[in-house]
Every structure is written in structure tokens, then in C-alpha cells.
Amino acid sequence: MKKKIIILLPIIFIGISAILINQTRSTRNDYRENLETSTSVELSAFEQLQKATNKELIDLGEALISFVHFDDVNAATVTTETKDITFPLTVTDPELNNFSIETLIASPESFIIGDTFGLATDQSGEFYYYPLIN
Incomplete structure (x- = not known):
């Protein structure tokens, strides 16, 4: 009888340990999956624009409306880091x-x-506009 107990106790211990290890591993994996799905990466304004237009866009960076000519031409000059671009404009409120x-x-x-x-x-x-988020 003592020999049976000496053999059965380690087998029972190993069986219970295997069950507990399996349960904690599955709980840990479920927690990790929930954590990964809950943390989503927020897209930048440029990436949102690119996704919305479904086109491969080139980011020219920050642009400043540096000069506007209202008289004859009705044109706005937009300055980026590398170049000046002129756009035709429509006056919406002259005052x-x-x-x-x-x-x-x-x-x-x-x-x-x-x-x-x-x-x-x-x-x-x-050319495409996207807002700068500070």
C-alpha cells in the first residue's frame, strides 16, 4: 500500500500542476490579446488624409499663406520649407x-x-490640405 501511495502522489501532483499551468497560461494569453486589441495606434492627420483619398501622397510639411494678391490676379502664395506655390483664390469676405x-x-x-x-x-x-495638430 505504501508503494502505491509513493507512486500515486507524484503522478497526482504532476497532473494537478499541469492543469494549473495550462489555465494560467490561457488566462495570460487572453489578457495579452485583449490588451493588444484595446491599444490602437492613432493615425496622424497626413496618414488619415492618405487613407481617405486612397492615394500615395507626398507630404510637403507645414505650409504658410504668406502673400495674397486681391486686386487683379486673386492669388494666394503658400510657402513651404522648400518652395512657394501660388493658388487661385475666391474672396469670401472682403471686409x-x-x-x-x-x-x-x-x-x-x-x-x-x-x-x-x-x-x-x-x-x-x-494639392491636398490637412490640419496641423499641435
Whole structure:
């Protein structure tokens, strides 16, 4: 009888240990999966624009409306780090010097001189607006 107990006790101990280890491992894996799915990476404004347009865009970075010519030409000069780009504009409120740039895709309805925003372009030369988040 003592020999049976000496043989059965380690087998029972090993069996119970294996069950407990398996349960804690599955609990740990479930917790890890929940943690990974709950922490999602937030896309930048440029990445959101690129996803929304479903095009490969080139980020030109921060752009500043540096000069606006209201008289004959109705044009706004937008300055980036590397170049100046001129866009045709439409005056929306002459008293407040508000204007819109309709050729700038996804832009707001009105701008003023000195506004800054993100500027992107695609392969065909179209320009895209995205907000800068500070």
C-alpha cells in the first residue's frame, strides 16, 4: 500500500500542476490579446488624409499663406520649407480678408493671411490640405 501511495502522489501532483499551468497560461494569453486589441495606434492627420483619398501622397510639411494678391490676379502664395506655390483664390469676405482656395483639395471654406496647415501632393500634381495638430 505504501508503494502505491509513493507512486500515486507524484503522478497526482504532476497532473494537478499541469492543469494549473495550462489555465494560467490561457488566462495570460487572453489578457495579452485583449490588451493588444484595446491599444490602437492613432493615425496622424497626413496618414488619415492618405487613407481617405486612397492615394500615395507626398507630404510637403507645414505650409504658410504668406502673400495674397486681391486686386487683379486673386492669388494666394503658400510657402513651404522648400518652395512657394501660388493658388487661385475666391474672396469670401472682403471686409475680413477671408478667401477660399478651391483647388486645394479637402480645404476649409475660408482662410486668412498667415494661416498654417499641412500640405501634400500626389503624382498628378494636385494639392491636398490637412490640419496641423499641435
